[in-house]
Each structure stands twice: as C-alpha cells, then as structure tokens.
Amino acid sequence: TAPPSIGVEWFPTPNAGEQCGDGPTSQWATSPNWTTPILIDTDSRAGGCQLAFGIYDPGGALTGMTASYTWAVSSGGDAGQCQNAANGDNQGTFNLPIEPFQTFGSTVLDDTDNRSGYCNLTFTVSGLSGVGLDIQYYPQDDLADASQCRGYLPEGSYYTAYAGAPVTIGLDTDDRGGGCDLSLRIEHFGFGPVQHITKATSAK
Numbered sequence: 001t002a003p004p005s006i007g008v009e010w011f012p013t014p015n016a017g018e019q020c021g022d023g024p025t026s027q028w029a030t031s032p033n034w035t036t037p038i039l040i041d042t043d044s045r046a047g048g049c050q051l052a053f054g055i056y057d058p059g060g061a062l063t064g065m066t067a068s069y070t071w072a073v074s075s076g077g078d079a080g081q082c083q084n085a086a087n088g089d090n091q092g093t094f095n096l097p098i099e100p101f102q103t104f105g106s107t108v109l110d111d112t113d114n115r116s117g118y119c120n121l122t123f124t125v126s127g128l129s130g131v132g133l134d135i136q137y138y139p140q141d142d143l144a145d146a147s148q149c150r151g152y153l154p155e156g157s158y159y160t161a162y163a164g165a166p167v168t169i170g171l172d173t174d175d176r177g178g179g180c181d182l183s184l185r186i187e188h189f190g191f192g193p194v195q196h197i198t199k200a201t202s203a204k
Contacts, residue, residue: 002061003032006028019045029186034183049110050107067098067123067126072119077115120170131186140181143178149179
C-alpha cells in the first residue's frame, strides 16, 4: 500500500512582502518524512499569509480516518487577525481532506500583528488508531522572541494529534524579533518506525 503524504500550502497575500518566509510554498511530504518548515512572521506590515492543509492517500492506508483544523482568535483578541480567507469569518473548523489525489482544505488568513491577542490553530484526528499527525513548532532561531510561538517545543521535539487528543498551537507573531517555524508529518505505524507520542497540550 502506498504511504500517505501531508500537504502544507503557505503563501502571501499580494501586499504581504516577506512576512511569509521565502514566498509561496505548496508541498507534500510522504510518511514518515517531515514537511519543510514554513516561517511564520506576520507583523504590522500590510497583508498577511494564507495557510491550508491536506492529506494525500493514494493507497487508501487512512481509510476510516477523519481530520480537521480549527482557526480561532484567542480569548479577548482582535478577531481581524484570524480570518477564513474565503469568507472573512473570524474563526472556523475546516475539513482536512484525505483524498487519493492532492488537494487542500479551506484557506485561513494569518494576519497577526500588534493588535491584542493571537490565533489558535488546532489539529484534530479521529476514527483510526495507529495514526497521528506530528507537529513541530519552534522559534525560528536564537534571535527570535520565543513568546510569539505559543505552545512551542524545542526544535526536534513535537506534539502528536491522534484520536481523542487534539493539539493546539498559538500564532502570536508581531513586531518582535524573528518568527516561528512549523513542520508536519503523518505518523503511520505501518510506514516507518513507531515514534514516541508527546501528550498534546493547548497553547497558553
């Protein structure tokens, strides 16, 4: 059976400049490989970055699994920083498609800056045991202000979203130095070594 892949789409709005790293990225990483980290560094400059996810399952290895991602403003935060790119809603839960072809789910808009609050990104997996979605989320480098990456773990450590255990990270970049790196992979026990599962926690 062909192994599944996780997809990440990350691209700037037309006026966003360099807030989204090196520019538009559309990538797929076959299990058990990680996606290339995307750099999250939105701030008070105009525009923001658009983000979407998908799972490519050409061999049907993930039949019975469902997944989603939720995009929501933090409590008391300025909701304009966290939008659904299609309709301008301030939050929502979106299907993370699992298909035999490469496709992405709904696009969300990350436009965090010096306004109050930040955006919470939650990954939820259900319906199939033995499969997890691994999430690495860490400060860009030693010069980055790590408080912008809420819920981060040191580089090389990761959370795993699996059935009954969602994972939430907080995107809080602004005019402070540096940004946050985000990388994902599908952990399927049939397509690589079994990895330790780090307990999922919510961003604080």
